[in-house]
Amino acid sequence: MDFELCTLTPHAAASHDADALILLWPDAADRADPALADPLTLWARQAIADGDLAADAGQWVAAYRLPGVRARRLVLVRCGDGGARRVRQAVAGAWAALKAGGPAGTLLLQLGALPPVAVAAAVQAIAQVSYRYTTTVTEAKPRSLRRVAVGVADAAAVQTAFDEAVAIVHGQELAREWANRPANHATPTDLAEAALALKKHGIAVEVMGPKEVAKLGMGALLAVSQGSAQPLRFIVLQYRGAGKRVAPVALVGKGITFDTGGISLKPAAEMDEMKFDMSGAASVLGVFAALARLRPALNVVGLIPACENMPGGRAVKPGDVVRSFSGQTIEILNTDAEGRLILCDALAYARQRFQPSAMIDIATLTGACVIALGHVRSGLFATDDALAQALLQAGDAVGDPCWRLPLDDEYAEALKTSFADVANVGGRAAGVVTAAKFLQRFVGDTAWAHLDIAGTAWTGGKEKGATGRPVPLLVRFLQQQAASLAAKPTPPAARTRRAATRRP
Structure with missing residues (x-):
């Protein structure tokens, strides 16, 4: 699987070319500037206001062909305090929702301003849950997820953690x-x-x-x-x-x-x-x-x-x-x-x-x-x-x-x-x-x-x-x-x- 680290604002994430998008929403985002008007943020705030997204980490809500968002499928998922454990829980839940709707060849994981430890946890988590053994299965379906873009507020700030996580993923998958x-x-x-x-x-x-x-x-x-x-x-x-x-x-x-x-x-x-x-x-x-x-x-x-x-x-x-x-x-x-x-x-x-x-x-x-x-x-x-x-x-x-x-x-x-x-x-x-x-x-x-x-x-x-x-x-x-x-x-x-x- 290929991983790419990108500096993406919410506006850029909405227009990013991917089959599916997972938007991680930490508790701190509830208190962010309400004036932000990009499609992703507006949709997320509306889902929270309507009571469609509970506050517990791992809770999610999905959308299909959301206006203003290029990705065909979208999952908004709570990640609590943004710690590594909560992020892993959130990614696993969101992937289960996406997987139920069919294959997603390319994925954008939009993490925003989450810290380096959360970025590393997200990379490891998506690799862990999307892994599929095929070596001795005659009619095995190929791995559905081929490329993952990780969207963050500042790529330079998390580059070291991202590189280590990607290396761990490749080593772990070989094991x-x-x-x-x-x-x-x-x-x-x-x-x-x-x-x-x-x-x-x-x-x-x-x-x-x-x-x-x-x-x-x-x-x-x-x-x-x-x-x-x-x-x-x-x-x-x-x-x-x-x-x-x-x-x-x-x-x-x-x-x-x-x-x-x-x-x-x-x-x-x-x-x-x-x-x-x-x-x-x-x-x-x-x-x-x-x-x-x-x-x-x-x-x-x-x-x-x-x-x-x-x-x-x-x-x-x-x-x-x-x-x-x-x-x-x-x-x-x-x-x-x-x-x-x-x-x-x-x-x-x-x-x-x-x-x-x-x-x-x-x-x-x-x-x-x-x-x-x-x-x-x-x-x-x-x-x-x-x-x-x-x-x-x-x-x-x-x-x-x-x-x-x-x-x-x-x-x-x-x-x-x-x-x-x-x-x-x-x-x-x-x-x-x-x-x-x-x-x-x-x-x-x-x-x-x-x-x-x-x-x-x-x-x-x-x-x-x-x-x-x-x-x-x-x-x-x-x-x-x-x-x-x-x-x-x-x-x-x-x-x-x-x-x-x-x-x-």
Whole structure:
């Protein structure tokens, strides 16, 4: 979908060439200058005066071929105080009204003087509600919405927020696309090809197979993959926006392209949803697609251990002991706790090879997180308070919230075993925490955060599908990290070297 930011007065919005127009009306507009006489404002004020538009956010009224307005269809919608949450609510309601009346190829979102955060929320919201999966649907209708113009009072004032939102949208849609694909259309090899497609956007990509992974000594990743006919892929992406000496941020995404549970087989009901078990990997791909657009001044590496978890004659068995990349041995008590096994090797590898300033893993890791937090907030664990706070703030800012959970040492007691250095599960009690404590063993003293997105990566039921979370959270976090890096003073020696190489 194409987005365009325009400075549009109400008069200009009325004459703008679009199939449909959504006019967001904040509470403050009720108190604006009544002398304004453009068709849109007059119509909106009349609808309010007649009692046809209630004051609650999300309430709307529609019109068809309104005199003086070029757009064929028009929806006026309340957005309350103009905050991000109310704007998202308003856009969703207005789009539902438009969608009921048939396709709208081009749309004008008229936001007026709403602040940058509202502009970003509106862009993300319209992309979210208009998304349609088509890859494996033979007679799928093409996406009805092709172009969105965003009308504002001052484009320059909101340009930065708009650009970030558009990048997030493209990254989030890439994540949704891959997470939504059936497992036979999103194998580890397919994921690797999706990563390689990012090379044309300036992302460095390296793909390793079983032989390379075995040579590295990633016994945990190999163990999970050995029951499947699909060969594993270990994908490494690098975005370089800062100097070589600047330590990168590492993102590690769980890439289980289908999870049967292995020998510890899952129940048949809703097992089809286990195609979403690579949502962490999909979110890493989405973040790198967004980085390619935004070009922030920092370095980021992405690691995706990708494989299937299948039962079979060669599959790992409960009670087996494997040696991980870090050298620690792991007793696999439950083969359905496989995500932490592939992540632990990737985390240890990221730490050793890249020496990152921080590591963040993203995984649909535990059903226990869904029980704890439902589908509203992702679970957050962190060894570093500053890192945790930055992620919390980033999530709240873009409507992709998370909630910090504990990492007390006492929780690790449940992972003790007599047959290896650590067991891969610790029982049902505090399962979301013991999973995080397992991963913590492999990060050393590197600042680390774990995002359990089991409850937020997809929506079940009738509207089943991937959400693309936490791409918005991660993109905003990385943007903030780039801004912090830019704000740091340049060391005197570096300034001297730059001055010496400057041409007269």
